[in-house]
Amino acid sequence: MNNQRQQKPTLTGQRFKTRKRAPGGTLSDDMTCTDVCLFKAQEDMETMQAYAQVFNKLIRRYKYLEKGFEEEIKKLLLFLKGFTESERNKLAMLTGILLANGNLSASILSSLFNENLVKEGVSACFAVKLFKSWLSEKDINSVAASLRKVGMDNRLMELFPANKRSCEHFSKYFTDAGLKELSDFVRNQQSIGARKELQKELEEQMSRGDPLKDIIVYTQEEIKRNNISEQMMIGLIWSSVMSAVEWNKKEELVTEQAIKHLKQYSLLLKAFTSQGHSELTLLLKIQEYCYDNIHFMKAFQKIVVLLYKADVLSEEVILKWYNDAHLAKGKSVFLQQMKKFVEWLKNAEEESESEEEEAD
Numbered sequence: 001m002n003n004q005r006q007q008k009p010t011l012t013g014q015r016f017k018t019r020k021r022a023p024g025g026t027l028s029d030d031m032t033c034t035d036v037c038l039f040k041a042q043e044d045m046e047t048m049q050a051y052a053q054v055f056n057k058l059i060r061r062y063k064y065l066e067k068g069f070e071e072e073i074k075k076l077l078l079f080l081k082g083f084t085e086s087e088r089n090k091l092a093m094l095t096g097i098l099l100a101n102g103n104l105s106a107s108i109l110s111s112l113f114n115e116n117l118v119k120e121g122v123s124a125c126f127a128v129k130l131f132k133s134w135l136s137e138k139d140i141n142s143v144a145a146s147l148r149k150v151g152m153d154n155r156l157m158e159l160f161p162a163n164k165r166s167c168e169h170f171s172k173y174f175t176d177a178g179l180k181e182l183s184d185f186v187r188n189q190q191s192i193g194a195r196k197e198l199q200k201e202l203e204e205q206m207s208r209g210d211p212l213k214d215i216i217v218y219t220q221e222e223i224k225r226n227n228i229s230e231q232m233m234i235g236l237i238w239s240s241v242m243s244a245v246e247w248n249k250k251e252e253l254v255t256e257q258a259i260k261h262l263k264q265y266s267l268l269l270k271a272f273t274s275q276g277h278s279e280l281t282l283l284l285k286i287q288e289y290c291y292d293n294i295h296f297m298k299a300f301q302k303i304v305v306l307l308y309k310a311d312v313l314s315e316e317v318i319l320k321w322y323n324d325a326h327l328a329k330g331k332s333v334f335l336q337q338m339k340k341f342v343e344w345l346k347n348a349e350e351e352s353e354s355e356e357e358e359a360d
Contacts, residue, residue, distance in 0.1 A: 038094060039087045045097075045136065048090065052097040059103055070104055077111035080122050092126050096133025099146065107150040113158045124159045128177045140181040154193060156186050194226045195236060202240035206265075216271045230278045237272055238285045241265045247295070255299040259306055266310035279317040282307075284327055291330035300330075301337035315345050 041047045059066050073095065080088055098104045112123040134143055147153040157165045160173075167190045171183040198219075205215050223233055245261050248254045262269075273279045286303055290296040307313045322335065322342045 038090055039083070041090060043086055043090055043093075045093060045133065048093040048097055048133070051094055052101060052103070055098060056101055056103055066103075070108060073098075073104060074108050074111045077108065077126075078114055078117075080117055080126055081120065088122070088126055089129050092129030093133040096130045096135075097137060099130075099134050100137030100142075105150055106146045106152045109152050109155075113155070118159065118161055124173060127156075127159050128174065128179065131174075131179055131182050132177075135179070135181065140185055143182075144185055153185075153189050156182075157190075191226070191228075195228070195232070198222050198226070198228075199236045199240050199243075202237065203243050206240060206244035212265070212267050215268060219268075219272065230272055230275055231281045234269070234272045234278045234282045235285050237268060238282060238289070241268070242289060247293075249295060251295045251298060254295050255302055258296065258299050259302055262303060262306055263310070266307065266312055269307065270310060270312045273312055276314070276317055279313050280321060280325060283313060283317060283321050284325075287321075287327050287334055288329055290334070291327075297330065297333060298337075300334050301341060304338065305341060315348075318342070319345060 038051055041051065055069070059069060076091070077095075080091075083091065095104065095108070099106060099108075109127075112118075112127060114123070117123040117126075131143070144153065147156075157167075157170055160169060167187055170186055174180070174183045174186075202215065202219070205218070219233065219237070222228065223230070228236075241262070245257075248257050269282065273282055283304070286300065286307075290300040290303070304313060304318065308315070308318060318338075319342065322338055326335065
């Protein structure tokens, strides 16, 4: 009985053993590796896949091992400095494959945010090997989904020290390492985060009743700082403007309320519709909003006319929207609403052209 308790578990007749962690967090060298050990294996994907298959079979057969295995990997990653570069490479490759196979959760990456590992560049270097391995098995969409599931999609910047924690540095580091897909993903995540913060700040400024000129200056600065296009910005501004008030639920009253509210912010909208594309983006946002908020359905035409009179939307953009650039959402209702106004615009345009010809 005692012999059975002391007997170490074996797999295909071989014992598996890693280097033992000694008290204080260092790795003890008084333990020897068996012949079947990850760190003694060849440093290539085929070999790592074979090891991953063993772990996969074990975990599938003994489900109770799953949680404990993940916790051990987390602990192991905290001691990366105790391994050689080659050993770290093998562990990174294996971890990437296990993540791709679903044997591990992306939450294990939190161990790489350890201050000492980050400071010495171990975390970033390990992450390169890990993500290369992961992306060799799965595409970036699958990897992104796994990261989002555990809230890691917005934390990858923490692989670098605070003074290097910028989108530019991250992008250059991982692009140079051959991971442009990951760089683009993180850049996009940062952009989404910046836009959310910007919209939140705009809503707060509006709720405080800050002067429009101050809001415009702030927004212009944010466009430059975060490299946001005017098209993207006008969408954010529209959402912020429409979120800055509690709308009446009665359809007959909400139109009047919307016109009054939008008049107040027409100068802000005008400041960020200097291009035809931006105007069209705004018009499509209005269409989408009126469709998604059913009590605004009858307000669409009045909103468009208001913004036309305020020089926010031009005649050309309104006609383009009406002819071929509108969305499918509420198409028949909104086109019918705009029919008379569009006819008036066309007649006014023809009269203007006729007057010019007579003057010539």
